[in-house]
Amino acid sequence: MRFFPTQPKRRSSVRWLGEWGLVVTLALTTACSHTANNVAGAAEGQDVKPAGSASTIQTGAAVAFDAAHAYRLLQAQCDFGTRQMGSEGHAKCREFLIQQFKPLVDEFATQDWTQPIAKGPGAGHSYKMTNLLGIIRGKDVAPDTVAQSPNLMFSAHWDTRPVADMDPNPANRNKPILGANDGASGVATLLEMARVLKAQRPAQTVVIALWDGEDLGEFFYGARYFARLSSTPTWKQWRPTRSILLDMIGDSDLHVNRETNSLRMAPDLFQEVLDAAADLGVSDHFDGSPLEVEDDHVPLNAAGIPSIDLIDFNYRPWHTLDDTPDKCSPDSLKVIGDVLLRVASRAGRA
Numbered sequence: 001m002r003f004f005p006t007q008p009k010r011r012s013s014v015r016w017l018g019e020w021g022l023v024v025t026l027a028l029t030t031a032c033s034h035t036a037n038n039v040a041g042a043a044e045g046q047d048v049k050p051a052g053s054a055s056t057i058q059t060g061a062a063v064a065f066d067a068a069h070a071y072r073l074l075q076a077q078c079d080f081g082t083r084q085m086g087s088e089g090h091a092k093c094r095e096f097l098i099q100q101f102k103p104l105v106d107e108f109a110t111q112d113w114t115q116p117i118a119k120g121p122g123a124g125h126s127y128k129m130t131n132l133l134g135i136i137r138g139k140d141v142a143p144d145t146v147a148q149s150p151n152l153m154f155s156a157h158w159d160t161r162p163v164a165d166m167d168p169n170p171a172n173r174n175k176p177i178l179g180a181n182d183g184a185s186g187v188a189t190l191l192e193m194a195r196v197l198k199a200q201r202p203a204q205t206v207v208i209a210l211w212d213g214e215d216l217g218e219f220f221y222g223a224r225y226f227a228r229l230s231s232t233p234t235w236k237q238w239r240p241t242r243s244i245l246l247d248m249i250g251d252s253d254l255h256v257n258r259e260t261n262s263l264r265m266a267p268d269l270f271q272e273v274l275d276a277a278a279d280l281g282v283s284d285h286f287d288g289s290p291l292e293v294e295d296d297h298v299p300l301n302a303a304g305i306p307s308i309d310l311i312d313f314n315y316r317p318w319h320t321l322d323d324t325p326d327k328c329s330p331d332s333l334k335v336i337g338d339v340l341l342r343v344a345s346r347a348g349r350a
């Protein structure tokens with residue numbers, strides 16, 4: 001990723017160069033900790049279900065975003081350990097996510113490929129990568145209808161960084177990170193959103209995508225792979241009209257940045273998010289400073305899919321061994337989940 005802050009009084013700058021490099025100049029504040037119960041047995045493949053949930057989803061039932069359940073899904077991913085390319089944790093988490101995700105959508109698909117890495121962490125190796133995709137039909141689409149192209153995509157990356165290159169201890173900088181916020185938070189929020197959307201049906205058909213290969217090498221491999229194929233006959237039905245990316249939204253002190261690529265490429269969609277936040281009385285969580293970010297939304301925008309990035313980059317444990325579940329809050333997951341469910345509940349703007 002590249003981050004280009006546009007506000008003064010920033011410090012602690014670090015620079016990576018390259019085609020998909022990173023530039024950072026940010027003053028990071030300490031996040032408050034918030035703990036929640038662990039998920040016993042999640043790493044052994046057991047289902048993670050919301051309290052009082054039935055084994056089947058009743059369409060049309062009154063279902064709300066369950067913050068505790070979303071946090072358990074975050075913790076469950078972290079229970080597999082680090083989930084960088086080629087690791088045991090990555091392989092086990094892939095199976096866990098398929099198990100959790102597939103029952104929550106009307107159509108499910110994977111994109112599997114082998115990706116050579118030319119530069120950056122992982123250079124010289126090739127890794128098997130998997131994007132996970134699910135479509136949830138809008139409320140006016142008949143159940144037996146072949147899926148129409150979705151109006152709106154929600155996405156996040158599920159892999160974790162193979163190096164803790166921002167860790168204050170130099171001895172840790174070649175170790176992989178756990179990625180509780182940087183990875184697991186967005187995935188957990190989307191899985192819980194899928195449960196609600198399947199039960200209540202959004203006003204517009206939605207696709208949810210979990211990208212692989214975001215946080216190594218030259219970045220964004222999963223989103224770039226999807227973008228490259230999104231107009232082909234096989235994948236055209238999965239191509240959305242618009243897209244919202246979630247990245248690092250679990251911070252206990254949540255303040256989503258005004259990401260400038262998003263404001264430039266899809267200002268109306270960003271405004272829809274701000275309007276939904278205002279309706280729900282949570283605008284104070286969307287008051288972060290302007291910040292230019294190159295993230296998974298960039299290749300989608302380049303492919304002609306207007307896309308925005310919801311990210312709170314004011315997170316001190318970023319790319320360190322301290323990016324652990326206790327730095328994240330169920331309340332933050334719920335703020336994002338509720339706002340995006342409200343966006344999905346409205347007829348989309350083409």
